[in-house]
Amino acid sequence: MEHKHILVVDDESQITRVLRTSLSSHGYDIRAANDGETALEIMKDWTPDLVITDLAMPNMDGLELCRQLRARTQVPIIVLSVRGEERTKVKALDAGADDYVTKPFGMEELLARVRANLRRRPTNDDAGTTPIHLGDFLIDPGARKVTVRERAVHLTPKEFDLLVYLARHPGKVITHRALLGAVWGGQSTEQVEYLRVFVGQLRKKLEPSPDSPRYIVTDPWVGYRFEPGA
Secondary structure, three states, X not given: OOOOEEEEEOOOHHHHHHHHHHHHXXXXXXXXXXXXXXXXXXXXXXXXXXXXXXXXXXXXXXXXXXXXXXXXXXXXXXXXXXXXXXXXXXXXXXXXXXXXXXXXXXXXXXXXXXXXXXXXXXXXXXXXXXXXXXXXXEEEOOOOEEEEOOEEEOOOHHHHHHHHHHHOOOOOEEEHHXXXXXXXXXXXXXOHHHHHHHXXXXXXXXXXXOOOOOOEXXXXXXXXEEOOOO
């Protein structure tokens, strides 16, 4: 079986050494870079299946790397952040990251996040890749394309997965825990800030008026409901 490729980007040599050793021992093919510019150079002739990046780095930091990667690829991105950097975490998710792990982290937690992001399983196994045509929306899970009232909308991988899950349960309130478990995996069911960021991003891209959403409706303290329109 072909080994999955993971690019580790961190300017702390101790971190890259630990990650290289641990991830390699679990069958992953690892390359490392100490900043975003070097990471992009590596990717010119080597394609990772997943990127793990620190945020604070010289030359090109993790936020800019996320933006650059998301402009050219759908590769899953996990960011590493220091505890307490809540606004920075949100900025990373806004920039296109799929997940984050707080330093110091346990290797088992990181491995679980790696597996979940590499898996990217369909959000509903029975529905497969059947296009979803509801109200104002046409969503093609196979091609990972979305149109709203015949307007093409570009979504990041996690934004797309979240929309698909909501769209497969139209009109129903989906709890925070259910959404987090379905889209990010069981390790993330308490990370409600993920939803705040990604729902906010979806509303900016999908709603006629993000401040008065009509497609993705909040049920306070419980979750979200998808209303696809007429």
